[in-house]
Amino acid sequence: xxxxxRRFVFxxxxxxxxxxxxxxxxxxxxxxxxxxxxSRLAGQSESVDPAQVQAIRVMxxxxxxxxxxxxVQYLGAVLHGDFGISYTYFPYSVTHMIGQALPWTVILxxxxxxxxxxVGTLLGTWAAYRRNSRVDSVITLxxxxxxxxxxxxxxxxxxxxxxITLHWFPxxxxxxxxxxxxxxxxxxxxxxQHSVLPAVAxxxxxxxxxxxxxxxxxxxxxxxxxxxxxxARGLPRRRIALTYGARIAILPNVTGFAIALGxxxxxxxLVETVFNYPGMGRLLLESVSSRDYPLMQAIFLxxxxxxxxxxxxxxxxxxxxxxxxxxxxxx
Amino acid sequence: xxxxxxxxxxxxxxxxxxxAAATAVARTTRLPGWFVILWRxxxxxxxxxxxxxxxxLAVFAPLLAPYDPHEDxxxxxxGPTGSHWLGTTAQGEDVLSQLVVGARTSxxxxxxxxxxxxxxxxxxxLTAGFVGGWVDEVLSFLINLGLVVPALPLMVxxxxxxxxxxxxxxxxxxxxTGWAYGARIKRSQVIxxxxxxxxTAARFAGDGTARIIAREIVPNMTSLIVLGFMGAALAAIGxxxxxxxxGLGDPLTVSWGAMLNQASLGGAxxxxxxxxxxxxxxxxxxxxxxxxxxNFGIDALSNPHLRED
Numbered sequence: 078x079x080x081x082x083r084r085f086v087f088x089x090x091x092x093x094x095x096x097x098x099x100x101x102x103x104x105x106x107x108x109x110x111x112x113x114x115x116s117r118l119a120g121q122s123e124s125v126d127p128a129q130v131q132a133i134r135v136m137x138x139x140x141x142x143x144x145x146x147x148x149v150q151y152l153g154a155v156l157h158g159d160f161g162i163s164y165t166y167f168p169y170s171v172t173h174m175i176g177q178a179l180p181w182t183v184i185l186x187x188x189x190x191x192x193x194x195x196v197g198t199l200l201g202t203w204a205a206y207r208r209n210s211r212v213d214s215v216i217t218l219x220x221x222x223x224x225x226x227x228x229x230x231x232x233x234x235x236x237x238x239x240x241i242t243l244h245w246f247p248x249x250x251x252x253x254x255x256x257x258x259x260x261x262x263x264x265x266x267x268x269x270q271h272s273v274l275p276a277v278a279x280x281x282x283x284x285x286x287x288x289x290x291x292x293x294x295x296x297x298x299x300x301x302x303x304x305x306x307x308x309a310r311g312l313p314r315r316r317i318a319l320t321y322g323a324r325i326a327i328l329p330n331v332t333g334f335a336i337a338l339g340x341x342x343x344x345x346x347l348v349e350t351v352f353n354y355p356g357m358g359r360l361l362l363e364s365v366s367s368r369d370y371p372l373m374q375a376i377f378l379x380x381x382x383x384x385x386x387x388x389x390x391x392x393x394x395x396x397x398x399x400x401x402x403x404x405x406x407x408x
Numbered sequence: 409x410x411x412x413x414x415x416x417x418x419x420x421x422x423x424x425x426x427x428a429a430a431t432a433v434a435r436t437t438r439l440p441g442w443f444v445i446l447w448r449x450x451x452x453x454x455x456x457x458x459x460x461x462x463x464x465l466a467v468f469a470p471l472l473a474p475y476d477p478h479e480d481x482x483x484x485x486x487g488p489t490g491s492h493w494l495g496t497t498a499q500g501e502d503v504l505s506q507l508v509v510g511a512r513t514s515x516x517x518x519x520x521x522x523x524x525x526x527x528x529x530x531x532x533x534l535t536a537g538f539v540g541g542w543v544d545e546v547l548s549f550l551i552n553l554g555l556v557v558p559a560l561p562l563m564v565x566x567x568x569x570x571x572x573x574x575x576x577x578x579x580x581x582x583x584x585t586g587w588a589y590g591a592r593i594k595r596s597q598v599i600x601x602x603x604x605x606x607x608t609a610a611r612f613a614g615d616g617t618a619r620i621i622a623r624e625i626v627p628n629m630t631s632l633i634v635l636g637f638m639g640a641a642l643a644a645i646g647x648x649x650x651x652x653x654x655g656l657g658d659p660l661t662v663s664w665g666a667m668l669n670q671a672s673l674g675g676a677x678x679x680x681x682x683x684x685x686x687x688x689x690x691x692x693x694x695x696x697x698x699x700x701x702x703n704f705g706i707d708a709l710s711n712p713h714l715r716e717d
Binding site: 087090091094095098102103105221222224225226227229230231233234236237241335336338339340342343344346347350351361362365366368370373374376377380381384385388 | 650689693
């Protein structure tokens with residue numbers, strides 16, 4: 078039980094740190110952050126809307142209180158899920174805007190990452206099973222080579238070839254002008270067509286980490302004593318590979334999955350920008366270029382919390398899968 | 409006496425054999441031993457040659473570029489021609505000149521942010537691993553936090569608040585978001601090193617903590633530090649390209665990421681300027697490939713089984 082308690086305390090700690098980091102980032106600049114933001118907005122356009130100033134105040138707390146009062150006020154607002162009003166999408170609240178964008182990213186990232194994990198783990202297992210053969214070198218060298226391609230560039234090339242030149246898929250957006258979001262067949266098929274290219278862009282490089290990780294772990298676990306014993310007992314090769322090699326090798330990939338999520342979300346920002354896909358990444362970039370600071374801060378916080386929750390769940394799962402972890406931590 | 413927490417040794421970090429092997433090789437040649445081992449590995453040799461070509465390109469960029477990369481007096485959106493091998497941009501700048509000068513940005517960012525985040529990771533990893541106790545608890549928490557916070561959104565948020573986005577600001581932003589992975593690996597290496605006999609011997613001989621770290625610990629982590637630097641430099645080059653592609657880089661600096669941003673916004677796809685679209689991405693992936701190839705050699709440096717004689 079000590080293992081799970083420890084992971085829970087760590088989760089709460091990182092959650093608090095992420096919320097505090099989000100509070101501190103706008104205050105890294107010299108002077109009153111609200112004033113600095115207002116004056117920068119004034120420099121951008123002729124007049125500053127009072128609603129904008131109000132939105133900034135809501136995000137940053139009252140400037141007359143000391144830092145601690147501001148912090149307490151901010152924590153209260155975060156606990157109530159109150160992130161203020163987005164001033165580019167006035168009168169919608171920040172929470173509403175995030176609610177609109179979140180499903181797009183969750184579905185795109187969720188589906189592509191599960192496929193990547195399964196495909197990567199299978200290919201890695203195959204490479205390790207046939208290690209030092211031609212299959213192994215094709216898989217490892219191929220994925221090393223693909224891994225060197227910057228994938229926002231791959232995404233651009235996909236748009237160029239399959240959307241603009243061949244017209245196989247729509248070029249940008251999450252759904253066409255003819256349909257509106259809802260549970261209609263028209264919308265779902267339309268959204269699917271729009272998501273094919275972004276998904277392919279994420280799937281080309283997605284499995285690479287799992288392939289290399291799985292192969293290396295499994296080559297190692299196949300060299301361990303218990304595997305040698307299984308060989309000596311004359312068990313079939315395939316059974317040794319799957320129940321003695323792969324079963325142990327897959328464990329580090331489970332936690333790796335959660336840690337990689339942060340990087341994957343970064344990549345999603347790039348891919349969503351290339352395809353103008355209506356998810357969190359594009360919303361983040363839009364909020365940056367329109368200087369919608371409340372929206373930007375909230376997206377950063379949501380993304381970080383998402384990764385933290387995923388890590389916590391992976392830690393819990395790891396504890397169930399690998400009894401050694403529980404023993405070491407409680408000893 | 410309490411036993412130290414079991415640390416997971418990083419893969420391929422048998423650093424002790426390196427020096428013995430390196431001195432053995434160096435006896436027969438005048439070159440440094442580590443270089444000979446790297447050079448003997450065929451993949452690594454190709455990687456080193458590629459990297460050398462990029463370094464030369466970056467150093468002599470002003471001489472090699474046919475035009476000033478900011479010169480925009482040429483006809484706009486040209487395809488490849490005799491006087492503009494890779495065509496011109498939508499603003500009428502020469503694409504080849506931008507490509508050549510862009511190598512400087514990637515090299516500078518890779519080197520500076522690589523060094524900076526390696527230093528941050530080294531200081532935090534060394535302190536956490538060597539001092540132990542509550543200092544380790546606090547620093548390990550920081551490292552784990554740094555590992556899970558999504559780097560690109562954090563970089564975007566930090567860059568959004570900066571009043572002026574110079575190239576050095578980008579370098580600092582990349583370094584403060586990218587040190588954690590190296591710190592974690594160095595910490596676990598230090599934990600396995602600090603209980604070795606020669607460290608105990610040095611302590612009984614009266615050496616101070618600083619001296620033990622500088623003379624006994626760090627020299628045994630050389631290949632790990634070099635590997636960490638390569639990884640950090642690679643991540644920094646990718647990070648700069650990503651930020652610049654999003655339009656959040658230094659607006660005055662020519663870089664490959666910024667070129668791709670302009671190619672995408674400037675309608676390179678609609679005008680069919682494939683050279684403008686392909687060249688910067690290809691340059692980036694060749695640079696990344698050279699790092700990957702060199703890493704094969706560094707792995708061989710720390711794992712004698714992988715050496716090619």
